[in-house]
Amino acid sequence: MxxxxxxxxxxxxxxxxxxxxxxxxxxxxxxPAFRGVDITGADYAQGFELSDQNGQVRTLKDFAGKAVVVFFGFTQCPDVCPTALQEMAQAKALLGADGAKLQGIFVTVDPERDTPELLKAYVANFGPDFVALRPTAEQLPKVTKDFKIYYKKVEGKTPTSYTMDHSAGSFMFDPQGRIRLYNRHASGAESLAADAKILLNGK
The missing domain is CATH 1.20.5 (Single alpha-helices involved in coiled-coils or other helix-helix interfaces)
Incomplete structure (x- = not known):
């Protein structure tokens, strides 16, 4: 027994x-088989409350139901920033009808020179529905800290010819406004589109 x-x-x-x-x-x-770095559940990059190029205060709630890509840069950036925004535009095109559900957001780290008018003209180059956010001098340190973004002013030959060093990756939120992915610089439009499709399908 x-x-x-x-x-x-x-x-x-x-x-x-x-x-x-x-x-x-x-x-x-x-x-999910994400191509970007999965940071689901991270305790940073939780959101923002900043004025856009039209002076309207925006938060993630304004984009509910969309996959949202947030990138920090400045309009006089010669290569990294336009490359990142162009990839977002290409990803929207790759998604076809779902492209309208991928929201590109550009946050300036140079509010001193990036006026609302300049930001409006800049993001319009990449698509009519791109949003530019302009933190105040007081908001900039907080929002960059919240997103763990590095930025530094690099003086030029004249007071207005300076440039900005800054982090080059982007963040992707799901349609519920939750942080999900970190995308390294130059990951490619196909990678952004594939990850956005996964999030839009509820994964």
Whole structure:
């Protein structure tokens, strides 16, 4: 009888182990195959409350139902910034009809020179529905800290010819306004579009 009990106990333990392994496999299969860096559940990049190019205060709630890509830069950036925004525009095109559900947002780290008028003209180059956000001098340190964005003013030959060093990646939020992904610079439009499609499908 004791022998039978031991055999049954070992069999039950083995079945439990198999079930646990299959459970882990199933969980792994359910995880979205993102191309960007998955930062779901991060305690930073939680949102913003900033004025746009038209003077309207915007928050993530304004873009509910959309996948949102947020990029920090400045209008006089020679290469990194236009490349990032062009990738967003191309990703929207790749999504076809769902392109309207991918919202590109540009946050300036140079509010001193980037006036609302200049920002409006700048983002219009990449699409009519792009949004530019302009933090005040007081808001800029806070929002960049919230998003863990590095930026630094690099003096030029004249007071107005300075440039800005800054982080080059972007952040993607799901349609519920939750931070989900960090996209490294030059990840490509195809990568952005693929990840946006996953989020728009409710993953």
């Amino acid at each position: 004791n022998m039978l009990r031991r055999v049954l106990t070992k069999a039950a333990w083995a079945m439990s182990l198999v079930a646990a392994v299959w459970g882990l496999v199933a969980c792994g299969q359910d995880k």
